[in-house]
Amino acid sequence: MPSILQYAYMQRALLVGCLLAVIVACLGTVMVHKRLSLIGDALSHSSLSGVALGLLLGFNPIVGAVAICIVSAFAIEAIRKKLGNHSEMAVAIVMSTGIGLAGVLSGFVKSAADFNSFLFGSIVAISGFETRLVVILAVIVLLAFILLYKELFYISFDEQAAAISGVPVGAVNAIFTILTAVTVSIAARTVGALIISSLMVVPVAAAMSIARSYRTTILWAVFVSITSTIGGLVLSFYLGLKPGGTIVLLSVAFFLVFRTIGFFRSGAKSTVSSKEV
Amino acid sequence: MTKVIEVEDMSFGYTREMILEHVNFTVEKGDFAVVIGDNGVGKSTMVKLLLGVNRPTSGSIRISGKEVQSIKGSGIGYLPQNGGNRAAAFPATCEEIVMSSQYKNIGFARFPKKSHKEKVEEALKLVGMEDKRKALIGELSGGQQQRIMLARVLAADPEVLILDEPTVGVDAESVDRLLHILHHLNIEKQVTILMVTHDIEKVGPYANRVLCLSEGACREELLPQAQIVHAHAHEHAHGTAEHVHCANCDHGPDKQHGHDAEHCAECSHCEQYHEHDHDQTHAHKHDQPRQHRENDGKEAM
Amino acid sequence: MMSFLKKNDTRNREKGNRSGPFRRGLAGTAALAILAGGLSTLAGCRRGFGKDAQGKVKVVATIYPMYDFVKRIGGDYVAVNMMVPAGTEPHAWEPSSRDMLMLEEADLFVYNGAGMEMWADDLLESVQNKDLIVVEASRNVELLKVGETHDEDHEHDEDDAHEDEAHDENHAHEHHHGEYDPHVWLSPKNAEKELETIAEALIKADPDHADTYRKNLEEAKNACQDLDRAYTEELEKHENQYIVVAHEAYGYLCHEYGLTQIGIEGVSADQEPDAARMREIIDMVEKYGIKCIFFEELVDPKVAKTIAEETGCRTMALSPLDGLTQEDIDAGRDYFSVMKDNLEALKASFE
Numbered sequence: 001m002p003s004i005l006q007y008a009y010m011q012r013a014l015l016v017g018c019l020l021a022v023i024v025a026c027l028g029t030v031m032v033h034k035r036l037s038l039i040g041d042a043l044s045h046s047s048l049s050g051v052a053l054g055l056l057l058g059f060n061p062i063v064g065a066v067a068i069c070i071v072s073a074f075a076i077e078a079i080r081k082k083l084g085n086h087s088e089m090a091v092a093i094v095m096s097t098g099i100g101l102a103g104v105l106s107g108f109v110k111s112a113a114d115f116n117s118f119l120f121g122s123i124v125a126i127s128g129f130e131t132r133l134v135v136i137l138a139v140i141v142l143l144a145f146i147l148l149y150k151e152l153f154y155i156s157f158d159e160q161a162a163a164i165s166g167v168p169v170g171a172v173n174a175i176f177t178i179l180t181a182v183t184v185s186i187a188a189r190t191v192g193a194l195i196i197s198s199l200m201v202v203p204v205a206a207a208m209s210i211a212r213s214y215r216t217t218i219l220w221a222v223f224v225s226i227t228s229t230i231g232g233l234v235l236s237f238y239l240g241l242k243p244g245g246t247i248v249l250l251s252v253a254f255f256l257v258f259r260t261i262g263f264f265r266s267g268a269k270s271t272v273s274s275k276e277v
Numbered sequence: 278m279t280k281v282i283e284v285e286d287m288s289f290g291y292t293r294e295m296i297l298e299h300v301n302f303t304v305e306k307g308d309f310a311v312v313i314g315d316n317g318v319g320k321s322t323m324v325k326l327l328l329g330v331n332r333p334t335s336g337s338i339r340i341s342g343k344e345v346q347s348i349k350g351s352g353i354g355y356l357p358q359n360g361g362n363r364a365a366a367f368p369a370t371c372e373e374i375v376m377s378s379q380y381k382n383i384g385f386a387r388f389p390k391k392s393h394k395e396k397v398e399e400a401l402k403l404v405g406m407e408d409k410r411k412a413l414i415g416e417l418s419g420g421q422q423q424r425i426m427l428a429r430v431l432a433a434d435p436e437v438l439i440l441d442e443p444t445v446g447v448d449a450e451s452v453d454r455l456l457h458i459l460h461h462l463n464i465e466k467q468v469t470i471l472m473v474t475h476d477i478e479k480v481g482p483y484a485n486r487v488l489c490l491s492e493g494a495c496r497e498e499l500l501p502q503a504q505i506v507h508a509h510a511h512e513h514a515h516g517t518a519e520h521v522h523c524a525n526c527d528h529g530p531d532k533q534h535g536h537d538a539e540h541c542a543e544c545s546h547c548e549q550y551h552e553h554d555h556d557q558t559h560a561h562k563h564d565q566p567r568q569h570r571e572n573d574g575k576e577a578m
Numbered sequence: 579m580m581s582f583l584k585k586n587d588t589r590n591r592e593k594g595n596r597s598g599p600f601r602r603g604l605a606g607t608a609a610l611a612i613l614a615g616g617l618s619t620l621a622g623c624r625r626g627f628g629k630d631a632q633g634k635v636k637v638v639a640t641i642y643p644m645y646d647f648v649k650r651i652g653g654d655y656v657a658v659n660m661m662v663p664a665g666t667e668p669h670a671w672e673p674s675s676r677d678m679l680m681l682e683e684a685d686l687f688v689y690n691g692a693g694m695e696m697w698a699d700d701l702l703e704s705v706q707n708k709d710l711i712v713v714e715a716s717r718n719v720e721l722l723k724v725g726e727t728h729d730e731d732h733e734h735d736e737d738d739a740h741e742d743e744a745h746d747e748n749h750a751h752e753h754h755h756g757e758y759d760p761h762v763w764l765s766p767k768n769a770e771k772e773l774e775t776i777a778e779a780l781i782k783a784d785p786d787h788a789d790t791y792r793k794n795l796e797e798a799k800n801a802c803q804d805l806d807r808a809y810t811e812e813l814e815k816h817e818n819q820y821i822v823v824a825h826e827a828y829g830y831l832c833h834e835y836g837l838t839q840i841g842i843e844g845v846s847a848d849q850e851p852d853a854a855r856m857r858e859i860i861d862m863v864e865k866y867g868i869k870c871i872f873f874e875e876l877v878d879p880k881v882a883k884t885i886a887e888e889t890g891c892r893t894m895a896l897s898p899l900d901g902l903t904q905e906d907i908d909a910g911r912d913y914f915s916v917m918k919d920n921l922e923a924l925k926a927s928f929e
Contacts, residue, residue, distance in 0.1 A: 002857060002861075007856075007857060007860060007888065008887070008888045009856055009860070009884050009885070009887075009888050010853060010857075013853070121880075122851065122880060122881065124851060124852065124853045124856050124881075124884070125851070125856075125880040125881040125883070125884040126884065127880070127883060127884065127887070128887070233853060236852045236853035236854060237853040237854055237857060238854065239854065240852050240853075240854035240855060241852055241854075242852050243852055243853055
């Protein structure tokens with residue numbers, strides 16, 4: 001049986017996949033608690049219009065994608081605040097705008113190949129440049145996440161109280177909005193939009209079913225995310241399954257298993273606590 | 278006595294329509310002030326203004342002598358309405374939640390030290406929840422969640438405690454417990470408390486001030502004309518007696534001015550309080566909180 | 579000159595099937611996509627036969643090789659419109675209502691067949707134009723099944739041919755019955771047969787200029803024979819060599835000149851490779867000492883580049899000719915020049 005690690009493309013897939021799995025799971029915990037679960041989906045779609053814009057106006061399409069992603073993410077933040085209880089609509093509005101714009105702009109892009117090549121990433125075809133980019137990105141995101149862990153917790157838990165306590169809510173939100181936007185735009189191009197938008201939500205949902213604290217929620221989410229990524233790549237390598245779909249389905253399997261465990265556990269708990277009351 | 282909260286000729290409206298107009302009141306150090314009033318009269322808006330979340334359209338709000346906007350919430354502890362409910366779905370332990378308010382002490386982008394953990398432990402003990410430090414907030418009862426939220430506020434050592442309807446959706450036992458804790462803080466630590474509540478029956482005995490926020494006599498009009506009436510029901514430490522005086526009363530305060538407490542007997546908000554007012558001289562059902570207050574006042578002098 | 583539409587309102591959906599969310603999202607904005615098509619029109623792209631088409635045989639050709647062949651034979655007596663816009667990978671393209679209108683005006687509809695244009699049957703069924711002469715250019719070509727490069731006898735079956743190209747998750751290097759490789763024109767001998775079929779139809783549609791058409795056909799056939807000679811001469815030395823290509827489009831070329839193709843993707847160019855397929859290709863590249871990975875201009879070269887990087891190969895463009903870009907057409911490139919470039923690339927890849 002051939003070894004996974006003897007192939008450079010698999011080494012890269014594992015490295016980049018795991019790094020992205022970690023940071024996407026971290027960003028996911030932040031976004032899920034802001035009720036912006038679909039932000040990954042929305043941003044990866046919106047980034048298409050940035051690619052089209054870049055190709056049309058003659059600047060680097062990746063720059064275009066990152067720029068549009070950042071603008072979209074801030075638009076989501078702004079609309080979210082205005083909509084209050086219906087904050088999830090902010091994601092839909094921005095996503096629609098992005099896809100619409102991409103649709104119109106792509107009509108003007110001359111070569112279809114150019115457009116395509118900026119749309120789709122594949123985890124088994126990652127270039128050296130992309131690898132370096134993801135490593136740098138991962139370091140920045142992780143550093144920000146660890147340093148601002150306390151602030152993020154406070155904001156996620158109770159944004160108003162955090163603001164009253166003097167947390168620079170605007171700045172922290174802005175930092176993570178930018179980091180999320182940059183991560184999604186780069187990751188969608190590197191490993192594919194499917195993996196990113198799914199790993200932003202599913203591992204967090206799985207983790208929340210069994211975790212006993214916020215810290216362990218993040219750790220479980222990272223665990224599920226990494227295990228799904230590695231598992232998906234291994235299955236793809238030996239069984240010839242499509243890597244993106246396999247990774248996503250594995251994370252969903254984790255969710256179902258964790259949910260079941262959580263269900264039985266909380267079932268026992270709730271009978272006890274109802275007696276207490 | 279130092280003035281902790283000073284509201285001067287303050288008006289506020291989200292649009293050109295004013296929700297609060299020309300509001301004046303002060304809360305002094307060690308006061309336990311209760312804010313009552315009809316739904317929609319602007320109580321929660323008032324709280325947001327006191328917290329510096331919203332900026333007054335005109336007039337000023339000062340906390341400990343500084344403009345509320347400039348202090349960015351330092352020294353203010355805030356317990357929101359149904360604070361626990363909102364937290365229930367959040368996957369965090371009680372300890373983690375209480376720790377969050379240590380933000381000011383820990384500092385931006387820094388990590389908690391042992392002293393901060395001790396502070397958290399202390400706050401948990403204060404609300405009697407130290408056994409639940411590792412429990413998920415969602416697994417607690419409403420009252421327990423409320424106490425955790427209070428512990429979070431207390432861990433930040435507030436000078437002023439602002440509570441918005443803390444008794445709503447909480448079982449009777451927990452309400453007693455909550456009030457007991459607040460009373461303790463008020464007396465022992467001289468924490469100034471301002472509480473918005475409907476539950477004057479329960480809270481009343483612990484308070485020394487009642488502020489009635491109302492639309493006044495012109496309730497039918499579209500523009501609400503709010504006013505604050507000072508209501509020092511008891512002899513304050515200064516010895517100045519103030520009357521319960523409710524502008525919300527159907528009989529109208531002006532007509533009956535000078536009739537003291539009785540004139541408001543039919544006003545739903547003040548009624549309970551007045552009843553208690555009369556009880557005051559006879560017996561105290563609630564471990565005689567007022568007695569403490571008066572002693573305390575003397576000591577403070 | 580005719581004016582060709584460069585854009586198409588289904589453009590943004592092409593190749594959208596690599597990623598679920600993308601496809602879903604993009605399909606969901608069909609209305610905006612149509613708007614995009616509309617705007618393209620405003621931007622100066624015009625579809626349909628213009629005034630200068632008057633008095634000429636109006637021909638709609640589906641893909642680039644058909645377009646080129648028709649022009650070559652028809653010369654100035656025909657007005658040709660290419661249905662699949664330049665620069666578009668044709669496997670996932672679909673016609674719009676505007677293409678239907680164009681067909682109503684046309685005298686001749688030339689398509690490759692053999693499953694290249696999966697939509698052709700539906701299209702022809704709904705066309706009202708009774709006088710339209712329909713030409714399936716690959717009619718007389720002996721079709722190969724997908725994945726075949728060696729001699730096997732196949733009866734041409736038109737019904738089967740249309741079922742070709744069905745999307746399949748399995749590797750295209752496996753055998754699938756009843757599925758034919760549509761890229762017949764990549765063998766000059768097949769191109770000759772397609773040219774004959776097209777010439778026949780043009781003569782039928784416009785007997786007045788039959789002599790010119792015959793003369794042009796002769797010239798084109800000679801060019802094909804020259805091309806065939808050049809290919810035979812150059813590739814004889816490299817018989818039984820393997821080539822790694824972006825998608826398995828080179829079955830006829832390989833069959834003719836004794837090569838074997840290893841496709842990164844299947845016969846249709848829009849499947850994401852999996853890790854196992856990548857491994858197989860890398861292993862084969864090392865096993866057979868392959869020095870070059872070919873990519874296509876209309877397909878994302880990422881995968882080809884990754885394999886090249888892994889194995890230390892070069893990458894080179896090899897065109898399956900199913901769609902030239904507008905730039906290529908403007909630069910005067912055509913079937914023969916691209917076929918010659920392909921030969922040069924193949925030659926270079928073995929060195």
